[in-house]
Amino acid sequence: MLIPNRNYSDLKDSYLFYNISKRIEAYLLKNPGKKLYRMGIGDVTLPLCEAVIKELHAAVEDQAEKKTFHGYMPECGAPFLRGAVAGYYRNRGIELSEDEVFVSSGASDELGDLQDLFDKSCSAMIPEPAYPAYVDANIMAGRRIIHLESGRFDNFLPSPTELLHKLKREGLPVPDLIYICSPNNPTGAVYDRAGLKEWVELANKYGSVILFDAAYEAFIEDDELPHSIFEIEGARTCAIEICSLSKTAGFTGTRLGYTIIPKTLERGGMNINDMWVRNRTTKTNGVSYIIQRGGAAVFTPEGQRQIKKNISLYKENARLLSETAEKLGLWHCGGKNAPYVWMECPNGMKSWDFFDLLLNEVQVIGTPGAGFGACGEGYFRFSAFASPEDTKEAAERLLKLR
Template identity: 60%
Template sequence: MKINHHYSELQDSYLFANIAQKVKVYQEAHPDQHMYRMGIGDVSLPLAPSVIAALHQGVDDQAHQETFHGYLPEVGYQPLREAIQNEYAAQGIDLDVNDIFVSSGASDELGDILHLFDRDAVVMIMEPAYPAYVDANVMDGRKIIHYDGGVLPKPDPDLHPDLIYICSPNNPTGSVMTREVLKEWVDFANATDAVIIFDAAYKAFIEEDLPKSIFEIEGAKTCAIEICSFSKTAGFTGTRLGYTIVPHELVREDMVLHDMWVRNRTTRTNGVSYIIQRGAMAIFTEQGKKEWQANIAVYKQNAKYLMAALDEVGITYVGGKNAPYIWLDCPNGMTGWEFFDYLLNEVQIIGTPGEGFGACGEHNFRLSCFGDPEDTKEAGRRLVALLKK
């Protein structure tokens, strides 16, 4: 019997396991201490009331013959696809509704989409990056270019990847690509026959005049796939829903990737629950938008608390304004892990060492803005008191 030996090439998933173990040991020794959790990128506020009402309606629909739904189209519930299409149209982006595929979440799609590409394809991952980009490709045995181009990396004409991952706003740095930089990547991909996998999971946090979709860029439909999530937009981390856009204009080696993806989805999935998709419909209503935008405003205020603290002590950082993450330079030449231990032991703040997002993050640290507002405010106060000593 032969198995996939590429799994043996994976680096140990030590990051969050080590964090959990360090926190566990500390809490056992200090059971009365309150922990200020700024590490995990998970939302803390409940789903919007409109979404909850729509989920209940979805359940009620299943109780009556005239509104019951069995299997839905594997590519997604048509009213939801149309709602997504209309949202893009409001931003000036013309999408074919058939190019929109409802998924069980961006994390799932980021791995599943790789079925469209040969295992000999060369992948460029701009680091620091979401670790799953690397692991999903290692499992398939692909060659990976680990590319550190800075906070806003630009194409290197000497590199020739087949697949290019772009996350904007970026996890972990919180930086957002400008239209000019994104256009350089689109032109590069079209000129080299590469395909961009554009992760837009955090687009709802953008407040400045910056691109929320790669399809704002001319030429993107012939080189890009966009993967989006309702997790950070509307709190669906535990509910699991997202969508993927594969334009029918995207063709490589005489193969239409849209048609390939239709076949993939209709073969490999039975679609997403009607109840969950029914709940997501509320995200696009006027009241629903007000409610989830109010939640995002809370997370953005959390970012302001932390940015004000870092400004006061003179620590350099990026992110926070257009994203729910702050990527900071560790003080006094510390590594990310050294700074983690320092914060944990001195002020009980839990963040994420930059090493977990690639070797280039060794002297960086990520703070998440998804925590409790009062805890975040207190964490900012503690940071100032500690780093001013």
């Protein structure tokens, strides 16, 4: 008899954003046509920039001619895009070879697929609150998860010292996989160099691998903060970096990302970069030529100028939302180097109750912190990806709660 992957029955019954959409659906059924101000889900609203659109069109034209037509693309990515990404890192002082860059269809896909590289017995440390896909992908894979709680006491930036204390208390070994998301979704908190260095030292000391999610690196504006874990000495022997063009350049629907796996990353006598080449050449036939051409345009000087303009519009929304939390007298973080503002719910409210209050009273949608793990309870996330008009209106409506 066929045995399904029973780990799926350990997943929570529904996904955070599915729950949100169900509540919105119910509200709109009772209040048809009511305008909602959606500061919840982290999807972008600005179109792809001109430089990308121009390249996409040109690539479509290539596919119409025998001479320029492309069939299957190299599984690990087109050399022109791998080179462009390596150049992007070089501009920040990080030397990568092109075969350390893997083109992907997005960070979510990659975060799930990378699970293949590690034995089922490997444990995973996931800081909380966290992007829900980390937990779900590890549950599906049947891994033991060690949740590392964070909070206002550590500015939502948990440290290896906190992890080691927890492991000692609970009699657990150091986890094999360590997830770090910086800038963080949902809290918008960003590790500084010293903070990341501690994680790199821990991983190298105990043989763990850091899965560093840099999906929001382009939102960092403080020069002192690291965009990449490879800015930290020692990371080349312990880290994989997962990146996305979704929020950086509006590719949520177009789908493109990239992953950095150093050639120097080895565990148990195996080279992780070689393993990933083997994985990609077996399990994918590469990302579409057209999309990769569009993606390469992001890394041109023109593309960089244009995406930065879009990012600064989102950052202006984030600034307004942070200012609103401030005026409401609510503790908050994020917003400055990230497109998310994380704030406490007023009057000790629970986060789903606050969600319902905002939906019913002021028609503003946010994301309840409890959806990102138990220690997100009592907090709320606002996304800066809505239009400036909607964000302004949402901010005014939130102020009515005073």
